[in-house]
Amino acid sequence: MKHKIMNIYKEDYKDGYYHLSKDLHDYPAAWCYVVYSRRGPGKTYSGLRYCYANNIRFAYIKRTNEDVDFICTDSVKSGVDPSPFSPLNRDFNISVKAKKIDKGLGAFYNTDPDSGEIIGLPIGYIISLNSIKRIKGFNLDDIDIIIFDEFIPQAGEIVKVKEGEMLLDLYMTLSRDRQLRGRDPLKLVLFANAEEISTPITNTLEITDIICEMGAANYYFDKNRDILIHHITEKEIPITDSSKNGIYKAMQGTKWFDKSFGGDFSNNDFSNICNVSLKNYRCFIRLKYNNHMYYIYYKDDTGAYYMTTSQGRYLYDYDLDKENGQKLFWLEFGMILKIALAEDRFKFKKYSMYDLIVNYKKYFRL
Numbered sequence: 001m002k003h004k005i006m007n008i009y010k011e012d013y014k015d016g017y018y019h020l021s022k023d024l025h026d027y028p029a030a031w032c033y034v035v036y037s038r039r040g041p042g043k044t045y046s047g048l049r050y051c052y053a054n055n056i057r058f059a060y061i062k063r064t065n066e067d068v069d070f071i072c073t074d075s076v077k078s079g080v081d082p083s084p085f086s087p088l089n090r091d092f093n094i095s096v097k098a099k100k101i102d103k104g105l106g107a108f109y110n111t112d113p114d115s116g117e118i119i120g121l122p123i124g125y126i127i128s129l130n131s132i133k134r135i136k137g138f139n140l141d142d143i144d145i146i147i148f149d150e151f152i153p154q155a156g157e158i159v160k161v162k163e164g165e166m167l168l169d170l171y172m173t174l175s176r177d178r179q180l181r182g183r184d185p186l187k188l189v190l191f192a193n194a195e196e197i198s199t200p201i202t203n204t205l206e207i208t209d210i211i212c213e214m215g216a217a218n219y220y221f222d223k224n225r226d227i228l229i230h231h232i233t234e235k236e237i238p239i240t241d242s243s244k245n246g247i248y249k250a251m252q253g254t255k256w257f258d259k260s261f262g263g264d265f266s267n268n269d270f271s272n273i274c275n276v277s278l279k280n281y282r283c284f285i286r287l288k289y290n291n292h293m294y295y296i297y298y299k300d301d302t303g304a305y306y307m308t309t310s311q312g313r314y315l316y317d318y319d320l321d322k323e324n325g326q327k328l329f330w331l332e333f334g335m336i337l338k339i340a341l342a343e344d345r346f347k348f349k350k351y352s353m354y355d356l357i358v359n360y361k362k363y364f365r366l
Helices: 022-028 044-053 064-070 086-092 129-135 162-175 200-204 207-216 257-262 325-340 351-358
Strands: 033-038 059-063 096-102 105-111 119-127 143-148 189-193 218-223 227-232 282-289 292-301 306-310 316-319 346-347
Touching: 022 044, 033 129, 044 059, 044 086, 044 119, 044 143, 044 189, 059 064, 059 162, 064 105, 064 119, 064 129, 064 282, 086 306, 096 119, 105 129, 129 162, 129 227, 143 162, 162 200, 162 218, 200 207, 207 227, 207 351, 282 325, 292 325, 306 325, 306 351, 316 325, 325 346
Parallel strands: 033 189, 033 227, 059 119, 059 143, 143 189, 282 316, 306 346
Antiparallel strands: 096 105, 105 119, 218 227, 282 292, 292 306
């Protein structure tokens, strides 16, 4: 059967797929759009389609230089096109190819479909987070949208603790003085599957707790910070009956199924996140971390602990923004609190607090 060529300019919001253009239209004041879901709603496809159809120059961000090299594989020589534009080329009869420029830097070009020759200037760039220092020598101030694909790492993927800061540094590098020159703020679009709720990027943006509290809700817009969080649920974009066969049918009831088809962070444990009355608790420890103050309370008769932001008269004080404070807190109370957590005697007001204690050694060098 001959493949039907679609119209890249005309978007149908009822076609069963995600559309970045709708989020941009409905929340024009946002500078950051965080979009996560199960696998399949077409997040990356939609973002690249929007940029191409509207002639918007963009930066497509990946994690490593190797990711950029892979995308820029010469499809003419290899017979394989790993570029995220490959499905758009198929559906819209265009011929966009990725070409490497330098280490950790590439570009997307319109090309002649027969000869593969480049036509015109780049329509967008491919940048790895590891190449931030290198790209400062390139003039990329014509970019209007940054798309970071798969900002939530896959299981087993190595991620730098400072990745969130690296991304925002890249944003500032590409943004430069655009607002002083009368241009709108640079848009940052983050796409991911719901693998892990606590990541360097969600923690740096300080949205981990918001995502946790959203649950099955679709949207959260922070009017003070101009950040949109969009959770694409099955209620919004249902899984079609034709897709409920094969692996969908075979893996139902498994944890992998919940993660892959539910899009609800089933890998994470939220059972220790709750509200606890502080009656008969006494304030025990104050922790300073990322300019926030956290307080750990203790209940003498049960040995229970509770971590919250409610201020109290503490006995011990640790500054986790300093290396000495990190080490001292862990030496004096780290294992005691980990045991309490294992024995179900430690609860938390926010997920980020729980994550800090559970993954303490991932946050700090000890």
